[in-house]
Amino acid sequence: MDPRRAETGKNSDQIQSGHVYHLALDIGGSLAKLVYFTKNDEHIVGSEKKKSPMKASGISNSSRNSPVLNGRLNFKKFETSKINDCLEFINSMKLHLGGCQQPESPGSQTITIKATGGGAYKYADLFKEKFRISLDKEDEMDCLVAGANFLLETIHQEAFTYMGNQKQFVWIDKNDLYPYLLVNIGSGVGMIKVEGDGKFERVSGTSIGGGTFWGLGKLLTKCKSFDELLDLSYRGNNRAVDMLVGDIYGGMDYSKIGLSSTTIASSFGRAISENKERDDYKPEDIARSLLRMISNNIGQISYLTALRFGLKRIFFGGFFIRRHPFTMDTLSVAVNFWSKGEAKAMFLQHEGFLGAVGAFMSSDKHGLKELLANQKVERPPSKLSFSLDQTQVPQQDGELNGDESIECSVYGA
Numbered sequence: 529m530d531p532r533r534a535e536t537g538k539n540s541d542q543i544q545s546g547h548v549y550h551l552a553l554d555i556g557g558s559l560a561k562l563v564y565f566t567k568n569d570e571h572i573v574g575s576e577k578k579k580s581p582m583k584a585s586g587i588s589n590s591s592r593n594s595p596v597l598n599g600r601l602n603f604k605k606f607e608t609s610k611i612n613d614c615l616e617f618i619n620s621m622k623l624h625l626g627g628c629q630q631p632e633s634p635g636s637q638t639i640t641i642k643a644t645g646g647g648a649y650k651y652a653d654l655f656k657e658k659f660r661i662s663l664d665k666e667d668e669m670d671c672l673v674a675g676a677n678f679l680l681e682t683i684h685q686e687a688f689t690y691m692g693n694q695k696q697f698v699w700i701d702k703n704d705l706y707p708y709l710l711v712n713i714g715s716g717v718g719m720i721k722v723e724g725d726g727k728f729e730r731v732s733g734t735s736i737g738g739g740t741f742w743g744l745g746k747l748l749t750k751c752k753s754f755d756e757l758l759d760l761s762y763r764g765n766n767r768a769v770d771m772l773v774g775d776i777y778g779g780m781d782y783s784k785i786g787l788s789s790t791t792i793a794s795s796f797g798r799a800i801s802e803n804k805e806r807d808d809y810k811p812e813d814i815a816r817s818l819l820r821m822i823s824n825n826i827g828q829i830s831y832l833t834a835l836r837f838g839l840k841r842i843f844f845g846g847f848f849i850r851r852h853p854f855t856m857d858t859l860s861v862a863v864n865f866w867s868k869g870e871a872k873a874m875f876l877q878h879e880g881f882l883g884a885v886g887a888f889m890s891s892d893k894h895g896l897k898e899l900l901a902n903q904k905v906e907r908p909p910s911k912l913s914f915s916l917d918q919t920q921v922p923q924q925d926g927e928l929n930g931d932e933s934i935e936c937s938v939y940g941a
């Protein structure tokens with residue numbers, strides 16, 4: 529038996545419904561993520577008007593026919609514990625009306641939308657009862673991999689390295705992308721060996737992930753929100769809480785085994801030797817130490833997993849990262865340190881939306897195609913492909929807060 533098994537015991541903005549072409553959801557343990565496509569001539573009333581300043585035809589792809597659709601791919605997130613807010617948003621924006629309508633019983637129309645993550649199961653009844661939305665479930669691992677592959681292959685400057693405050697975009701050669709290790713740091717952590725499109729294996733995981741950081745952080749610092757905890761960690765100093773090698777070795781390095789005096793010997797270990805209560809420690813120091821402990825641990829397990837399968841590239845995704853420099857730096861340093869520079873940690877601009885993008889892409893099979901057919905496109909395409917605007921570089925340093933959109937075109941093949 530697995531030793532880790534738990535013991536039993538209105539938004540005012542409106543998009544005209546006809547302009548939302550597709551919506552997909554990823555409802556995880558902590559966050560519900562939405563990806564939806566809006567046609568370019570969308571009419572948005574309210575404060576969030578986000579019409580592209582660029583002409584969609586500016587997308588350079590001369591070798592292709594004209595796109596069947598131009599528009600934007602939009603990203604949005606909600607806390608899963610506030611799933612009703614997510615439902616209200618979908619309803620107020622009429623996002624679900626871009627789904628496939630299926631008459632279930634006389635007089636009622638059920639709309640089907642793609643959904644992945646555990647919440648697609650957990651909240652299926654809620655979606656049905658409240659808004660007659662039927663969730664068409666896609667496997668979480670399938671979606672993560674499909675989303676990561678799609679983003680890495682399609683979006684210019686999607687992947688980057690981060691170390692010592694240096695962010696460097698990585699050019700991805702589509703023909704040399706595989707194999708790689710995908711480490712998704714959500715509530716828990718999944719590690720997936722990816723060898724191609726739809727060719728992957730979940731090879732490892734750990735329950736010490738983003739949920740642990742947020743959960744323990746909440747208990748230890750009394751923070752009210754994840755962002756507050758993250759802000760605290762920017763300001764803290766983990767030395768106040770962690771036991772360093774120097775604390776044990778009288779200020780000296782333990783050079784024989786390659787440990788400097790400043791290396792953390794024991795995360796939170798300083799607390800045992802001091803006659804202090806929790807309230808005597810600064811919440812920012814606790815937050816910093818916690819973030820470092822969890823990031824280090826994930827970095828180390830990721831490296832070991834990559835080593836086990838001979839993988840040199842590790843892509844980190846999941847909303848735990850939030851493009852936090854310290855988190856990315858810690859993960860990178862851990863991978864670099866343990867692999868002696870052999871393996872490389874990389875990050876994705878759309879880190880938290882891999883599953884949702886994957887679920888969205890799975891709609892090629894049903895949703896978009898049928899929708900396009902219903903829109904009386906002269907010859908419905910047999911296969912759809914997306915081209916994202918190569919000229920539009922996502923926010924450089926800011927985190928992806930869950931409200932972003934990318935210019936894109938849909939082509940038939």
Ligand SMILES: Nc1ncnc2c1ncn2[C@@H]1O[C@H](COP(=O)(O)OP(=O)(O)O)[C@@H](O)[C@H]1O
Nearest residue numbers: 556557558559714715738739742754846847848
């Ligand atoms: N606004 C937020 N609220 C809660 N958790 C957040 C937030 N932003 C980032 N996180 C972190 O992201 C984790 C969830 O990441 P995510 O990839 O969405 O996983 P899941 O699919 O399990 O919800 C949380 O456990 C937390 O560590």
Ligand SMILES: CC(C)(COP(=O)(O)O)[C@@H](O)C(=O)NCCC(=O)O
Nearest residue numbers: 556557714715716717718733734735
């Ligand atoms: C169960 C999960 C796949 C759910 O995904 P999540 O909502 O965390 O993104 C994930 O939490 C996980 O892989 N946990 C680690 C379990 C383990 O291997 O120990």
